Amino acid sequence: MGCRRPAPRSVLARFVLAEVEGGPQVVPDPGARLPGRGAWLHRDPGCAGLAVRRKAFARALRATGPVGTDLVTATARTWAVEQVRTEHDDKGRPRPAPRDRKRVDE
Ligand SMILES: [Zn+2]
Numbered sequence: 001m002g003c004r005r006p007a008p009r010s011v012l013a014r015f016v017l018a019e020v021e022g023g024p025q026v027v028p029d030p031g032a033r034l035p036g037r038g039a040w041l042h043r044d045p046g047c048a049g050l051a052v053r054r055k056a057f058a059r060a061l062r063a064t065g066p067v068g069t070d071l072v073t074a075t076a077r078t079w080a081v082e083q084v085r086t087e088h089d090d091k092g093r094p095r096p097a098p099r100d101r102k103r104v105d106e
Contacts, residue, residue, distance in 0.1 A: 001039050001056050002047030012040040013079075015072060017061040025068040026057045028075045037061055041072075045083075048076035 014029040016036050029038060039060040041047055051057060052069045061067065088094055 001041050001060050002044070002049070002051035002054075003042065005042070007042060009040070011043060013043050013075070014038045014040055015057065015061075017057075017063060017067060020068075023068060024063055024065070025070070026061065026072050028071060043079045043082075045076040045080040048072055048079070 009032075014032045014034075015026050016029050016034045016038050017024050018027045019025075020027075026039070027034075032038070037060075039051075039057055041051055052072055055066075057063070057069055057072065058065070058067045
């Protein structure tokens, strides 16, 4: 929905439309259990940003008007944190990039 690349569901996050105070909001559905039409997105902040900018949620969720995407942005921010973590080891040191694993002495 963001970058439109197909992917297995395990790497995607589901969002649904919810009627809340102030109008319809796109809300995360981490368990993928909420009823209704769902919109799937890579767990990737870039992908989420694209979908928000393209107003892809309103289309994908068949909304009749504009929908709030604040929770999408907030959720994507947590994905950004997760991604940083996976690039660091337990002690917070950056993991070497794959091509740097072999040590070279100057
Ligand atoms: Zn994507």
